[in-house]
Amino acid sequence: MGNAESSGYQRRVARVPPAELADIERSFTNVTRNPGKKCAELTAFQDSIGNSLPGSASRRIFHGIQSVNITGKTAASSAEVTREQFVVFIIDLLRGTAEEKSAAITPMIRADNSEQVTGPQVQQFLEDLIGATIHVLRQQNALSGWSIENTRDLDSGIRTLATQLMSPLNSPNGGQSLEAPELSSSPISSVAMEDWLYKVPIISTFLRVVITLGLSILRENLEGQKDVSRLVPRCRRGRAPSFTSLLDLPAIMYLNSHLPSDMQHKWRLLFSTQVHGESFSQLCGQLVDQGPSLLVLRDSGGFIFGGFASQNWEVKPQFQGDSRCFLFTVLPRLDVFAYTGYNDHYMYLNHSQQTMPNGLGMGGQHHYFGLWIDSNFGKGHSKAKPRSTTYNSPQLSAGEEFSIDSMEVWALGDLPEELQAKNKRSILDVDPEAQALLEMTGRTRQSDGLRDKDDDGT
Structure with a gap:
């Protein structure tokens, strides 16, 4: 040479x-x-x-x-x-x-x-x-x-x-x-x-x-x-093998690359309207005490969007979460909107309160969330004029007020040890009022018998 x-x-x-x-x-x-x-x-x-x-x-x-x-x-x-x-x-x-x-x-x-x-x-x-x-x-x-x-x-x-x-x-x-x-x-x-x-x-x-x-x-x-492993997390659908995700593989890879590294190796299906029906109580029952999660929605206009919750969801009338949370959109465009530092309104989950909003929210403020799912399941809003304060996100849905066409929630990474003892419990198990309300409407507890152990028991 x-x-x-x-x-x-x-x-x-x-x-x-x-x-x-x-x-x-x-x-x-x-x-x-x-x-x-x-x-x-x-x-x-x-x-x-x-x-x-x-x-x-x-x-x-x-x-x-x-x-x-x-x-x-x-x-x-x-x-x-x-x-x-x-x-x-x-x-x-x-x-x-x-x-x-x-x-x-x-x-x-x-x-x-x-x-x-x-x-x-x-x-x-x-x-x-x-x-x-x-x-x-x-x-x-x-x-x-x-x-x-x-x-x-x-x-x-x-x-x-x-x-x-x-x-x-x-x-x-x-x-x-x-x-x-x-x-x-x-x-x-x-x-x-x-x-x-x-x-x-x-x-x-x-x-x-x-x-x-x-x-x-x-x-x-x-x-x-x-x-x-950073690109493609292990997918665990539990007892829903025929489930079809709202996400495509490129979106899964893109969103996974934005998650904390210790959450990228596994996604476990917690909730899907295809499987569990359209019920806020069912959503809470599958979501609470399951650790960090990814929420994905499609509205009646065909827009697909959602949010990453970096901490375990709890039902309480206060904001929760931390600065790792973000909102995202998948369709008609793909993008992630990270924390701005403006406020700490990362995550919110509440029900059965007369003086506070009842539903699930991420970003913004009460009644003006970047992403909101009302406890009257099926309705929500994404209000940004022009951007949500917490995540600098634009309006994610086709209209400011939207109707949910479909929704799915994924648990991310391994369930923390302190939550493993609780991870089979539904909110209905600890809330007789919510259970009675569900029974009065003639609905069954669709979460019963649908939870499944992952390959590692979580």
Whole structure:
């Protein structure tokens, strides 16, 4: 190797342990199917991958490898990639600086050999990347209990997430985030690309999952295993195996990435109007003493939104929770709205009070919640003029006042030990008045017999 090649290549390989370097080189040997061969063409590359990755993803990866310049000198383009290019590309994606990652990703976005990166190219790259991530997780049986069939439409979810991930790309004037049509007329600079990758770390997570699982590189690496668990929590539906979630897989991955790390590994279905019916008492009975949770609603206008409750819900006429709580929207757009510091009105749950509002709320203030579900189940509001004070969230629902079409609640992570003794108790068990009211209306206790132990007994 020449000095330039040596400095570039050796600097990369010095970042990984010898065993990892050997694994990366072994992967290239699998591509060439010949230990002595130093180059590989696209056809051989795709043949070695087979069905592990979609064709669009394998072509983008190959183009990224092709674009690696080992020597730093201008070289004629080649239809082949070398072992050194392959090694540098993988290390830059997995261990590189922001500048190196951007240099590796930019040719993958610019797959048509154009000189500039534009908004539509980024959108298509993200759609391919998200689709490839789900594809490889499905191929490796790593969807952790989720399925394409038991979630919302995948294609629309991919487009929605791709659009959301583009939002931090700023205009050349440093102003507001641009919409995709505006980006189409403006080239995106390398500095903007680096800043974008820093602001949106889930993109690097997607790439690591696609590379490690799709190319069978460092699959046993602990960091790679954490990437998968951060993206896809284990799904436990209890006794509702045919339940179809309001969320799609891209939204699940996006929302899970915003949860505290100790809550990302498992979601357990607590409540669904599909299973438990439309009853505030049923909601409370399934929700109370179950630890942190994620609430998801679809209103009659088709909007999907909800909130993350970072602490255990309690029935009391005071606000509860902490600054980790957030509100979110899934449809028609995907976004998360975090705590502003304005007030501590994170969570509220109350019933059977004459002087205080009865229902479940998050953010804002009494009668003007960012998200409110009335104790007269089926009705709610999302009031923001123009934003909710607690979470800086806009109106989440189609109308300020809304009717609930469907709702589901997920318990997150492991149930704290102090709540395990209570986790089978319904609010109806300790509130005779609520139970009597339910019986007077002719309804049965739908929560009876529906609770199920998780795989770890919680």
